[in-house]
Amino acid sequence: MTELSAPLVRRKARQAKTAKAAAGSASPRHIPVTRIALGLVALIAVGVTARIMLVDDPDGGRPSATVDIAGANPANSVAGAVAAPGEVTITADPEMFPVASADTVSEPADTLVIDPAANDPEMLEETEFGAIPRISGTGLRPFDVYSRPSDTPATSGGKPLIAIIVSGLGLNTEGTLDAISKLPEEVTLAFAPYGKTLDRTVGAARAEGHELFLEVPLEPFDYPENDPGPDTLLTGQAPRDNLSKLFKVMSSFPGYVGLINNMGARFTASGADFGPMMEELGARGLGYLDDGSSNRSLAPQLARANRVPFGRVNAVVDANPARGPILAALADLERQARDKGYAIGIVSALPVSIEAVTEWARALRERGIEIVPASALMAGEPN
Template sequence: MSDSRQNQPPRWPYYTLAVICCLTLVALFYALSSNSKTTTDPVAEMRAPVNFASLPYEERLDAPMEEGVKRIDYAILRALQDANVSASGIELVAIEQQRFGDETFHFQQLRINSQYTADELITPIATALVQWANKATLTKLSTNMYRVTFNDVETHLLKFNKITATTDFDKNPATLDIGGHLTIVIDDLGESISAAHSLAGLSYPVTFAIWPRSSYAKEIADIASAFSREIIIHQPMEPMSADAQPGPGAVYVDMTPEDIRATVRANFKLVPGAVGLNNHMGSKFTQNREAVREVALEAKKRGFFVLDSMTHAKSVFFNEAKRQGLIAFRRNVFIDNVKEVQSTLHQLKKAERIALAKGTAIAIGHPHPTTLLALQEWEKQRNPRVAVVKLSELLNF
């Protein structure tokens, strides 16, 4: 009886083919993995334009009153927007800087011109305040006037004006004489080339505050220079919260004077064309007079001016820089604590009002997509009586 196995073909070619297929699949998997890794550089994408909401180095503003006022601003604007009140019908008719404890805030008078009565608008405003600023209180003063308080301090006066026709209330054709000068500083630049191009392409000048040790510090400085935009160093400084990380190149209060100055000096070399500096974070550092003195003295050697971003109400950075003989400025408004286009536009209008009232104003924003959109929209509707100038040019006014 013959063995049927002798007539069967050998199986080793099948085993060999199976092994080759497995090896090919493994090689293909690693090749695809390698390609995907090379296309995503974690440093370059750390602040990609598509996801600015996850900025890694932000510090919560240590100013509860200012934060509360901006939440009230947002609640009012959101309610009016939902009620289909035209943005041109919301007038910021007056603004006044007031003090609450160690803080300053801006008391605002708003006139709302619309086809609705006060009674029709006050309910959605009250609802929005509960949602966005639950410590705010709304009080009726008359048929068409309401007061908003925060922590029992008056922050807003609302006047409602019912109209029968649509009117453009943003424009004031009576005069085009320049009544104030405004500087807009955009912080946190250095991780998005596209954001830099967007800012450089605006018809008015914005000041570029560039992180010295960011991925594209030099490239963004080159873009700013090509468009004649002013450049300052966005110097990282120690915050109050241990959870907030100021990033590389930061200075801390426990550093020696020599280390502070060496760190700042090294940062100065990384951003070509810079003419000044402001603080990134720094709510703890800017309260320490000895620490900020070292930064100011090193800035003085370079002929820099200083902008105190005022991330803490007790900051002494501005005063100490002035005491050391430097040209120094102080921030008036953060325009984008609330990352929403209409809110940012309102803060820009607030900055306009301050400039008209005081002669000059400084507003600070960040390269959020909503901020970039708001700046483009503001370009079309900004008050022609407010000139937008470089930070260094404020000295002339």
């Protein structure tokens, strides 16, 4: 049978087969692109693995910069000056390492000096809120370590002694720094726990040699109409809840010798509520200074029972916040010191109060009276 006489279907099949063979012989050879790509990926992976294993580069090739740790702003409120106690040592020499706050670099340089003693891990206990003071493993108390050396009633040879406490510091940065620069270094400073720049202001205070106290907010009788602030310790609450608030307040900054109450007439009159707090201070080696605002306070009895160094303020010097009345109150404080041997006065951080105290203190030695830190009048039995 010839091609012309073959059935149409069969003829078309042969023609198609012939055309396919011709096309196959004319096309170029197929290149295995997928296999080549997979091979390249495998080679890259092997190269990266080899670099990781053989090259010591903890940054993984990322750009990096070296920053002097002495210029870093301490992160905390605590532990004031180091992020990880024991891992970094910061000197207290202001000529070597001034520490500038990152958010104030455009301002005139204020030197923040970090006191290593205030950040000694042996004197700090880490909590969920940050580091808080404790007695060291060798028995050193924060009260003793952070107290300013001074004469005491036992060593003064009969010279009258006066302690002045300035309260409410740390809330206004510039006002606090101004007070620190003007006040005699023997004046004791009490900081509220709410300041946003406590690392800077507390560091400046310790650099100038001031002794520090931490204000703790305690419930007054007219709470909450009269509110000392966040984390106020309240009557009628479980002791663990109040202690949790206490630890949060205590983590505000390091280096204080003890606590002083902010308000608290109701709280300090309740032994069931005030007792656990005072027990904690005794266990941690801290002192307690009563601001003298409530005659119902159980602080003297509780301090004695828990071996807490204790003192009580004798007079609010700026109850009338004007220069004349403040100077008159300071003169009365002198009379108390001559009669008893010592006296403790407290003023707020008002500019008029700072100016009056600074003026009064200039000639005090000439009158035979010495300004001492509050701790010097707290070392003995509660009075």
